[in-house]
Amino acid sequence: MLAVLQGVSELFPISSLGHTVLIPPLFHWNVNESDDSFLAFVVVLHLGTALALLVFYRATWLRIVRAFFGSIVRGRLTGERDEKIAWLLVVGTIPVAILGVLFQSSVKALFASPIPVAAFLMLNALVMFAGEALRRRQAARATGGGKPIEQLTWAQSAGIGVAQSLALLPGISRSGSSIVAGLLVDLDHEDAATYSFLLATPVILLASVLELPEIFKPGVAIGPVEAFAGCVLAGLTAYASVAFLTRYFQHNDLRPFGWYCLLAGATALVLFSTKVIA
Amino acid sequence: MKALAIVLVVVFVGCAILSIAHPLEPSTVTRALGFSNDKAHAKHPFLYFVLAVLALIWLRFQSSQPAR
Numbered sequence: 001m002l003a004v005l006q007g008v009s010e011l012f013p014i015s016s017l018g019h020t021v022l023i024p025p026l027f028h029w030n031v032n033e034s035d036d037s038f039l040a041f042v043v044v045l046h047l048g049t050a051l052a053l054l055v056f057y058r059a060t061w062l063r064i065v066r067a068f069f070g071s072i073v074r075g076r077l078t079g080e081r082d083e084k085i086a087w088l089l090v091v092g093t094i095p096v097a098i099l100g101v102l103f104q105s106s107v108k109a110l111f112a113s114p115i116p117v118a119a120f121l122m123l124n125a126l127v128m129f130a131g132e133a134l135r136r137r138q139a140a141r142a143t144g145g146g147k148p149i150e151q152l153t154w155a156q157s158a159g160i161g162v163a164q165s166l167a168l169l170p171g172i173s174r175s176g177s178s179i180v181a182g183l184l185v186d187l188d189h190e191d192a193a194t195y196s197f198l199l200a201t202p203v204i205l206l207a208s209v210l211e212l213p214e215i216f217k218p219g220v221a222i223g224p225v226e227a228f229a230g231c232v233l234a235g236l237t238a239y240a241s242v243a244f245l246t247r248y249f250q251h252n253d254l255r256p257f258g259w260y261c262l263l264a265g266a267t268a269l270v271l272f273s274t275k276v277i278a
Numbered sequence: 279m280k281a282l283a284i285v286l287v288v289v290f291v292g293c294a295i296l297s298i299a300h301p302l303e304p305s306t307v308t309r310a311l312g313f314s315n316d317k318a319h320a321k322h323p324f325l326y327f328v329l330a331v332l333a334l335i336w337l338r339f340q341s342s343q344p345a346r
Contacts, residue, residue, distance in 0.1 A: 075342035101325045102310045
């Protein structure tokens with residue numbers, strides 16, 4: 001169940017971290033979230049999600065990586081599309097990498113309890129509604145459609161990276177905040193979602209690879225079969241999610257996810273603050 | 279800009295060394311930066327190393343630009 005939850009909620013703009021905090025007490029799952037075994041299992045699930053993103057965008061990543069190393073070897077930028085996207089992704093990844101490494105554990109320690117998470121989930125909804133409203137206003141003023149990803153400026157890509165790092169707050173969605181930031185710099189929904197998923201891939205992959213030694217810590221009770229099954233299941237659901245979302249954002253927007261987050265956040269807030277659920 | 283790239287390389291290499299040696303007393307700041315001696319930091323040295331490499335690449339891009 002956790003693997004499926006992670007695979008879906010990591011890529012849908014509904015906050016996987018928020019759901020990992022809210023769902024177990026809501027359904028009375030016997031999960032200790034500070035337990036080493038649980039944390040190690042989450043690492044495996046993230047690895048599955050990152051691998052699914054890599055496989056889904058494999059052709060794009062191959063071109064991007066080739067263009068990236070080509071530019072380093074040449075020692076200059078040519079302005080070619082894949083090369084520009086490669087460096088935009090590097091620039092966009094820097095803020096979330098720095099803020100994540102420096103502040104993730106302290107932010108998580110401060111806010112990873114149900115009531116703040118429920119409040120942040122509602123804030124996540126408001127961010128999506130506000131982003132959609134601003135985007136519609138922009139679209140009404142503009143004559144053409146959104147601009148392509150490669151026309152982003154370095155500052156705009158860094159801005160999307162900063163928006164992505166809001167997801168350090170449990171309840172704020174990584175993809176939701178970065179898609180909203182993409183919309184605000186004039187990408188259309190499909191490109192904003194694609195850029196958000198491309199931007200998330202190295203972050204999730206590196207974070208999970210760097211935390212992989214957690215699995216081998218003494219006292220961690222995860223067998224290789226459980227780990228493999230969790231990784232594969234999270235990967236399969238993440239692949240299905242990204243396949244669905246890329247098609248969904250061709251013609252639809254973030255508002256249904258906003259309504260879901262608002263409803264889920266409000267329900268959780270009432271249940272936890274009235275101590276209906278401990 | 280070249281000077282800024284060089285400064286960044288030096289700063290990030292210094293931070294990487296500090297986070298590997300992690301010699302400082304634990305506090306909010308030293309823990310966040312990965313310099314505290316209360317535990318080994320795995321992600322911090324990696325981050326600083328990658329940032330130093332990126333600063334080096336930036337320096338290379340600057341150096342190969344034609345002088346104006």
